[in-house]
Amino acid sequence: MCVGEDDPQVSRCQGRLTHRHGRWWVANNGRLPLRFPSRLLFTGEEPLPLETGYTPLFVRGSRDREHLLEVFVSGPETERPVALPGDVTRPPRVWVLTDEEKLAVVVLGQRYLLHEPRPQPLTWRQTAAQLAESRPGEAWSEKRVEHLVNRVRTMLSRDGVPWLTREEVGEPVGNALNDHLIRALMMSTTLVPPDLALIDAA
Incomplete structure (x- = not known):
């Protein structure tokens, strides 16, 4: 999967996805860290497992660019969600405050x-x-x-x-x-x- 093809600050092999022990794992092979929603993953660190569903991965590039790769992992009995362009947008959960x-x-x-x-x-x-x-x-x-x-x-x-x-x-x-x-x-x-x-x- 090509990420930041025109950005010289993104490594040619920035990361690697592997499947073992029934799970998908992400390793960082590039110079820059991969940013998960809750932490950074650096080169040389142990790969991180991906949970079922969507996980956004970010790579910081040149000139303040940030490249996104959205990874979807299906569960044992789940399929990728279908596109719903005609559906009504679901409103966010809003809390009622005094x-x-x-x-x-x-x-x-x-x-x-x-x-x-x-x-x-x-x-x-x-x-x-x-x-x-x-x-x-x-x-x-x-x-x-x-x-x-x-x-x-x-x-x-x-x-x-x-x-x-x-x-x-x-x-x-x-x-x-x-x-x-x-x-x-x-x-x-x-x-x-x-x-x-x-x-x-x-």
Whole structure:
């Protein structure tokens, strides 16, 4: 499979797919790492197994190009999904938040909604201070913000969204839990840039 045929930064043999022990494996034979959704695979590392279904593999090329190879592994009794061009688009899973929860996560994640490069969540203190300033009569505190955000995180985690608990992320946690939460809310369109209007309204 040819990937990045006109890109001199992609190795002529960037990777290799092999089948053994009843599974498909990916090895990196190129100079650049292969990027999986959750990790990088470098030359010399042990091959990684592919799960049943679709797996996107990315290779970073020259001039900020990124080449995608989407691999589909069928299960023992499954067939490749058929094209459905006439079907109605399935809407994303959107979580229903209370007004307080929505405002708290919008303020917490405003840098993401503003499309800042390499955004980070606000701290509990920064979030509470901004809310207290815009809504002085509502007794916003760090503990209240933390409680609301943790309630949203718990809801998504119970619904199967990964990387929202300390056990999944591991120590040190840092901003990882809130970072994953905001990204999950945005990917599901539970949070969208127009929600920044809630801050202006406050």
